[in-house]
Amino acid sequence: xxxxxxxxxxxxxxxxxxxxxxxxxxxxxxxxxxxxxxxxxxxxxxxxxxxxxxxxxxxxxxxxxxxxxxxxxxxxxxxxxxxxxxxxxxxxxxxxxxxxxxxxxxxxxxxxxxxxxxxxxxxxxxxxxxxxxxxxxxxxxxxxxxxxxxxxxxxxxxxxxxxxxxxxxxxxxxxxxxxxxxxxxxxxxxxxxxxxxxxxxxxxxxxxxxxxxxxxxxxxxxxxxxxxxxxxxxxxxxxxxxxxxxxxxxxxxxxxxxxxxxxxxxxxxxxxxxxxxxxxxxxxxxxxxxx
Amino acid sequence: xxxxxxxxxxxxxxxxxxxxxxxxxxxxxxxxxxxxxxxxxxxxxxxxxxxxxxxxxxxxxxxxxxxxxxxxxxxxxxxxxxxxxxxxxxxxxxxxxxxxxxxxxxxxxxxxxxxxxxxxxxxxxxxxxxxxxxxxxxxxxxxxxxxxxxxxxxxxxxxxxxxxxxxxxxxxxxxxxxxxxx
Numbered sequence: 001x002x003x004x005x006x007x008x009x010x011x012x013x014x015x016x017x018x019x020x021x022x023x024x025x026x027x028x029x030x031x032x033x034x035x036x037x038x039x040x041x042x043x044x045x046x047x048x049x050x051x052x053x054x055x056x057x058x059x060x061x062x063x064x065x066x067x068x069x070x071x072x073x074x075x076x077x078x079x080x081x082x083x084x085x086x087x088x089x090x091x092x093x094x095x096x097x098x099x100x101x102x103x104x105x106x107x108x109x110x111x112x113x114x115x116x117x118x119x120x121x122x123x124x125x126x127x128x129x130x131x132x133x134x135x136x137x138x139x140x141x142x143x144x145x146x147x148x149x150x151x152x153x154x155x156x157x158x159x160x161x162x163x164x165x166x167x168x169x170x171x172x173x174x175x176x177x178x179x180x181x182x183x184x185x186x187x188x189x190x191x192x193x194x195x196x197x198x199x200x201x202x203x204x205x206x207x208x209x210x211x212x213x214x215x216x217x218x219x220x221x222x223x224x225x226x227x228x229x230x231x232x233x234x235x236x237x238x239x240x241x242x243x244x245x246x247x248x249x250x251x252x253x254x255x256x257x258x259x260x261x262x263x264x265x266x267x268x269x270x271x272x273x274x275x276x277x278x279x280x281x282x283x284x285x286x287x288x289x290x291x
Numbered sequence: 292x293x294x295x296x297x298x299x300x301x302x303x304x305x306x307x308x309x310x311x312x313x314x315x316x317x318x319x320x321x322x323x324x325x326x327x328x329x330x331x332x333x334x335x336x337x338x339x340x341x342x343x344x345x346x347x348x349x350x351x352x353x354x355x356x357x358x359x360x361x362x363x364x365x366x367x368x369x370x371x372x373x374x375x376x377x378x379x380x381x382x383x384x385x386x387x388x389x390x391x392x393x394x395x396x397x398x399x400x401x402x403x404x405x406x407x408x409x410x411x412x413x414x415x416x417x418x419x420x421x422x423x424x425x426x427x428x429x430x431x432x433x434x435x436x437x438x439x440x441x442x443x444x445x446x447x448x449x450x451x452x453x454x455x456x457x458x459x460x461x462x463x464x465x466x467x468x469x470x471x472x473x
Contacts, residue, residue: 001334008295008312008358031359038354039336041313051312053359103424104402105342105351190423191337 001042007050014057014139014166021164022141024050030166031055032075032114035106036123060113060168063087069135069171074113078102081112091172092286093181093199097124100183103191113167116152119159119223122193126153126224128183130216131199133226134172140165149216153223178204178211180286182279186271188262194219195262196271198227198251200279202239202287210234213247213283215276220257220268227251230276244280248273297361301326302370310357316350317341319357320367328368328397332426339425342398343367349405351424368397371404379445380404380438389438391429399425403439411447415440 011017021028027049031037040046054060060075063084070091072081081087082098101107101115101124115125116136129136129149136147141164152160161167185197197218205211213234215227229250237243257268294309301324308323320326320343329352332340336354343352344366345359352365371378380400383389390396399422406413406421413421418439419432427435 003313003315005311005313007293008356010358031356034356034359035336035351035354038315038356042315042334042353051356055359103339104406104421105339105349105424106336108348109350109355 001044003038003041004044004047006041006048008053009050010053010056012056014060014168017052017054017057017166018139018141018164020050020052021166025163028052028163030114030117032111033077033109034114035102035110036114036118036120054166061111065174067174069174072112072170072172074117074167074169075111076113078107078110078112078115079104082107090175091181093128093183093201093283097128097183097199100124100185100187106191112170116170117159117161117167119153119157120193121156121221121223122195122197122219123224124183124185124194124197124218127197127199127216127218128181129170129172130224130226131181131201131214132172132216133214134170136161136167137169137171138162138165139168144168146171150226153225156222158223175290176203178287178291180283180288180290182282182286184275184278184282186275192262196220196257196268196275198272198275198279200276200283202234202280202283204239204287204291209236209238210243211236213237213280215247215251215279217251217255217272217276219262220255220272222256225254227254227276229254234280239280239284241277241281244277245273247280248276251276295358295361297357299357299360299362300364302366303364308357312356312358314357315353316343316345316355316357316360316365317352319360320352320365323357326367326369330394330397332394332398337426338395338398339402339422340395340398342401342425344401344405347405347408349402366401366404368400371400378404379449380407380442383438383441383445384435387434387438387441389430389435390427395425395427395429399427399435403442406439407443407446411450412443413439 029048031051031053061073078098078101134149138145181201183199186195199216201214203211218224230247233247252269252273255272330340332338341352346363
């Protein structure tokens with residue numbers, strides 16, 4: 001498949017990139033790893049007038065912890081995240097998620113910022129960002145802007161980023177004691193997008209009940225969504241399989257799957273319920289182990 | 292729309308071309324540079340037949356633009372053998388019958404080469420995970436896994452005993468210089 005024609009620029013700085021986005025507003029697309037965008041351009045589902053290659057925008061791939069947050073640069077590849085010592089030591093849910101994205105070549109080049117900004121309704125990272133209510137940081141003509149994940153994913157391939165903004169980093173609250181997460185995904189085969197993916201994060205209270213339980217679901221709605229009805233079930237409840245099953249049923253009811261090659265609607269709803277239970281089981285195990 | 296001048300080091304040799312930004316790396320390699328060992332399979336980032344290494348990192352060259360490879364080093368299947376001496380991975384695919392139709396083989400070998408640079412002694416599970424982005428419709432993967440295991444052993448031996456030549460299982464001499472390991 002041959003892409004349509006477009007211009008190509010490789011700015012040397014974030015400010016230069018922002019200037020191009022402003023000059024060619026609406027027709028410019030940012031190119032990071034390319035593993036989401038280039039397939040769409042080849043299919044001519046995306047036909048940008050100019051591709052702005054972020055390759056020379058250095059300093060956007062760091063992974064660090066501040067007092068409050070785990071900070072992941074937008075250009076960190078899935079593989080860098082998977083292998084980073086901070087992630088490997090403290091964030092097993094991110095390790096699980098990153099290990100299951102695409103295939104090794106995709107993880108070598110695909111970046112978290114590209115994936116999140118692309119906002120495929122079946123991509124993996126959004127589920128986790130919703131379950132952690134992460135902060136997505138953008139730079140634009142007016143400076144820096146922070147957007148909470150729950151206000152970020154608006155619709156299929158549509159986010160709260162303006163065409164003149166660049167996603168620069170993602171901040172996830174630093175893991176504290178009694179917090180654990182889990183991500184489980186159903187895929188037909190390696191490299192396929194998720195039929196259903198569920199991220200769950202549990203924070204235990206002092207008394208052993210669930211202070212907050214947060215759930216992000218991908219693959220079964222126009223955009224990844226926070227299963228707020230399930231979260232209401234979890235809040236203040238004692239962690240048990242019964243509670244998790246009730247939460248799973250609520251998440252399934254809140255999903256809006258469509259029938260496609262990955263399965264009929266009833267099947268997908270059943271899988272939302274099941275994967276929610278499984279992710280919660282993993283999350284509670286990790287929360288108890290990190291008390 | 293203007294063309295872009297790119298300089299790409301392909302298998303150690305600097306090559307230049309003026310390309311449309313929309314040109315895919317795999318087409319630069321095959322059509323501009325005449326290196327047809329890299330195959331186009333699915334053309335949708337699924338099958339891995341087009342796998343090459345860009346700056347030592349495996350990539351699907353149907354999902355990368357030629358301009359993205361500007362200033363970088365690309366290694367293709369043509370860069371594996373040393374003259375008439377097959378690379379240990381090529382020899383192992385031969386010895387273990389790790390191919391039938393052979394269409395996936397160049398991508399499979401480039402991915403396996405990257406895998407062995409990352410992990411010189413992978414388990415069977417790690418090999419299967421490592422080649423999970425490369426599809427083979429003939430073999431059922433069993434002999435591909437065996438071939439990668441054989442090559443891993445050969446390469447480890449040549450690393451630990453850097454003599455002039457090391458013997459492969461069929462006695463054919465291969466270069467044992469570290470460069471031959473990738």
